[in-house]
Amino acid sequence: MSSLSANDLLKKVRKIEIKTRALSHQIFAGEYHSAFKGRGMAFSEVREYQYGDDVRNMDWNVTARLRSPYVKVFEEERELTVVLLVDVSRSRLFGTVGNSRKDVLAEIAAVLSFSAAINNDKVGALFFSEKVEKFIPPKKGRSHLLHIIREIIEFEPTTDGTDISEALRYLTNAIKKKCTAFLLSDMLDVAEDGTPRYEEALKVAVNRHDLSVIEVFDPRERSIPDVGLVHIKDSETGKAAWVNTSDRKMRLAYEEWFRRMEETSSRMFMKYNVDKVSIAVDDDYVKGLMSLFKNR
Numbered sequence: 001m002s003s004l005s006a007n008d009l010l011k012k013v014r015k016i017e018i019k020t021r022a023l024s025h026q027i028f029a030g031e032y033h034s035a036f037k038g039r040g041m042a043f044s045e046v047r048e049y050q051y052g053d054d055v056r057n058m059d060w061n062v063t064a065r066l067r068s069p070y071v072k073v074f075e076e077e078r079e080l081t082v083v084l085l086v087d088v089s090r091s092r093l094f095g096t097v098g099n100s101r102k103d104v105l106a107e108i109a110a111v112l113s114f115s116a117a118i119n120n121d122k123v124g125a126l127f128f129s130e131k132v133e134k135f136i137p138p139k140k141g142r143s144h145l146l147h148i149i150r151e152i153i154e155f156e157p158t159t160d161g162t163d164i165s166e167a168l169r170y171l172t173n174a175i176k177k178k179c180t181a182f183l184l185s186d187m188l189d190v191a192e193d194g195t196p197r198y199e200e201a202l203k204v205a206v207n208r209h210d211l212s213v214i215e216v217f218d219p220r221e222r223s224i225p226d227v228g229l230v231h232i233k234d235s236e237t238g239k240a241a242w243v244n245t246s247d248r249k250m251r252l253a254y255e256e257w258f259r260r261m262e263e264t265s266s267r268m269f270m271k272y273n274v275d276k277v278s279i280a281v282d283d284d285y286v287k288g289l290m291s292l293f294k295n296r
Helices: 006-035 060-066 101-118 142-154 164-174 199-208 248-271 285-295
Strands: 040-048 070-077 081-087 122-128 132-139 180-185 210-217 229-233 240-244 275-280
Touching (some): 006 142, 006 285, 060 070, 081 101, 081 164, 101 180, 101 285, 122 164, 132 142, 164 199, 248 275, 275 285
Parallel strands (some): 210 275
Antiparallel strands (some): 229 240
């Protein structure tokens, strides 16, 4: 059951639409267009040869018929298919600095959706936890985009964990033509030694699609404060334990584990040429997305 009434949900969707549509128009549309190119060049028209034109584009049939040099004009084949892979596992509800990951994910997804729509691209969404929970096929239109945003806000997963491999494999199988995909997650899907569990699926996916990773994190996940003896519970596995956070060695060991995990992930993304940006829930996600677009 969703915790929001139908009226409250409508208000929240509308609020996100107003904010993110404006951002998409004012800031992101041009950057998005530049960063995510179309599939290639499509024939547009024939015109008379001008000094400097590439002779390889000469249209010899028209030239012979009109007895004057003519060239073929091509333009970028712009329309893309965009797929948002959204992590809806229980950890998205975590939040210690005012915003939950869920809220930030919804706004980022909305900005990407409206930026794509402005450029006449189709948008689809895939919600995943430890399995693919729901797939919304790519389409155009405002009502379709609002449907995606509404689902991100109110969707309740049937399982608690995270399996990024499942999402990437589904993308590879469901979308046959090359698409532009954004993976929105905390990316905390690792083995005990901090090694990402999704490398093989990532390797296959990036060979077929243009994949970018948007990691949304809470700063409190990266270090443990000294607040004495506390009872903690993993929202995904359900495991619980008492932890003495005043133990300095324990805190340093955790921070070191997290640092090694991030370094391992970064090397993996570089290996497969995957663009990635990390955005804290209390940061301005506009700057993060702009850096992602400009670095491409």
